Structure formats: structure tokens, C-alpha cells
Amino acid sequence: MYTARYGASIRKLVDKAITAKRTRYECPKCHKLKLGRKGTGIWACKSCDAVFAGGAYAFRSEAGEIAARMIAEYSKSS
Numbered sequence: 001m002y003t004a005r006y007g008a009s010i011r012k013l014v015d016k017a018i019t020a021k022r023t024r025y026e027c028p029k030c031h032k033l034k035l036g037r038k039g040t041g042i043w044a045c046k047s048c049d050a051v052f053a054g055g056a057y058a059f060r061s062e063a064g065e066i067a068a069r070m071i072a073e074y075s076k077s078s
């Protein structure tokens, strides 16, 4: 298994990222827990073959949530 060297806090961040990328997420299209990581930021559903853009190591990232909120805000005002 991959482990980062030099520093407990860095190791904790890496463990968190690896767990997040291995977790199966719910597909926004068919709502099955079949969404897996295909590459950095690419998530594909094993059931309906839908491909989504998401976070690099987790399907929903904190930065992505902020961006989604901003997009929603802009589309409301225009």
C-alpha cells in the first residue's frame, strides 16, 4: 500500500484521500452505489456507464461544493 513519508499530518491527509478515492459513491443518474474513480476528477458509474466530473480524490470535494453554490447563485440572478 502507498504511504507518504516524513510527517504524521501528511500521512493522515494521504490516508484520507486514498480512503475517499476507494469509496463507492451514489450515481446521480441511477442512484446506485456504483460510482467509481476512473482518473483524477473522473468518476464513472459501473451500472449505467455515466461519467461525471468530480473532485480529484472524492466525488464531492469542498472546493466543488463552493463552485456549485456559486454557479447556482449566478444562474439565479441572471
Ligand SMILES: [Zn+2]
Pocket (backbone or CB within 6 Å): 027, 028, 029, 030, 031, 032, 034, 045, 046, 047, 048, 049, 050
Ligand atoms: Zn449510474
